[in-house]
Amino acid sequence: MSIDEVESAARLDEASAALEDLQGVLAGEEPIEEALKGLAEAAVRVTADAGAVSITVIDGDDARTVASTSDDVIRIDAEQYASGNGPCLEAARTLTPVRVVVGETLERWPAFADAATDAGVRAYLSAPLAVGDDVLGSLNVYGYTDEAFDPYDEALLRLFTTAASGAITAARRSARSRQIIANLTKALVSRAEIDQAKGALMAVHGIEPDVAFQRLVEESQVTNTKLVEVARRLLLSLREKSG
Known part of the structure; x- marks a missing residue:
């Protein structure tokens, strides 16, 4: 060689x-x-x-x-x-x-x-x-x-x-893959907060689920705010009042 x-x-x-x-x-x-x-x-x-x-x-x-x-x-x-x-x-x-x-x-x-x-x-x-x-x-x-x-x-x-x-x-x-998982996790958290806000409106005003959700949507459109942010503000307001 x-x-x-x-x-x-x-x-x-x-x-x-x-x-x-x-x-x-x-x-x-x-x-x-x-x-x-x-x-x-x-x-x-x-x-x-x-x-x-x-x-x-x-x-x-x-x-x-x-x-x-x-x-x-x-x-x-x-x-x-x-x-x-x-x-x-x-x-x-x-x-x-x-x-x-x-x-x-x-x-x-x-x-x-x-x-x-x-x-x-x-x-x-x-x-x-x-x-x-x-x-x-x-x-x-x-x-x-x-x-x-x-x-x-x-x-x-x-x-x-x-x-x-x-x-x-x-x-x-x-x-x-990590981004997909992160997006899914974020979506699930957002959905949970929206459901909590909807439930709170139902309990406070005695309204049906569809009506409660529509109120959140209308507030979102009027204030040009994301739906999840509207839900968070509502939940925070309720916590402050109860505290």
């Missing part, structure tokens, strides 16, 4: 170990930012010529860097978000890895080129993060020589983009 083959095998072993560590972090329900930070650190270790790695997450029209191995290069991605173009956004839009030599991008992506040059970055490789047609963002690798990165590096990064895409998707599903 040649020296290059030994080095490649070692890098694959380290990549596999890093991905196993990531699975452990996710299983422990660590914050997604922590998991992606660990993945970025693993990617920079196993990608030849990588000086730093960042991870971009895109949500609608909003793009942000959620993990980076160096604060020095975050501005490079921020300039792309601000201008609306650059290799990390291009990779996400086309779902294709984008490898560029910074000095050759001045006319196409001037904001990116200026920020990268200021940080001493000479080459930049972005790989898309996606599940099917659902674009999640990109994994971005910074190199400090023009010759940094090759097709093998792109292939290796697919391991990390697959893991990152899965982690982001799982986190979003979890967040949506």
Whole structure:
């Protein structure tokens, strides 16, 4: 086995170990930012010529860097978000890895080129993060020589983009589930307060449930106040009178 083959095998072993560590972090329900930070650190270790790695997450029209191995290069991605173009956004839009030599991008992506040059970055490789047609963002690798990165590096990064895409998707599903539960809990509490207010009106005025509810609705419309707020005010008023 040649020296290059030994080095490649070692890098694959380290990549596999890093991905196993990531699975452990996710299983422990660590914050997604922590998991992606660990993945970025693993990617920079196993990608030849990588000086730093960042991870971009895109949500609608909003793009942000959620993990980076160096604060020095975050501005490079921020300039792309601000201008609306650059290799990390291009990779996400086309779902294709984008490898560029910074000095050759001045006319196409001037904001990116200026920020990268200021940080001493000479080459930049972005790989898309996606599940099917659902674009999640990109994994971005910074190199400090023009010759940094090759097709093998792109292939290796697919391991990390697959893991990152899965982690982001799982986190979003979890967040949506928590929001649904929170909304349901809020709705149940609101309904209970409205029912209490309706019952109080029935007891005080000797009216039917439908009539009591209609009075709450009318007060809500007249005062331009949410129905649950009307119910809370009524209950508070009754408690103050009874106290």
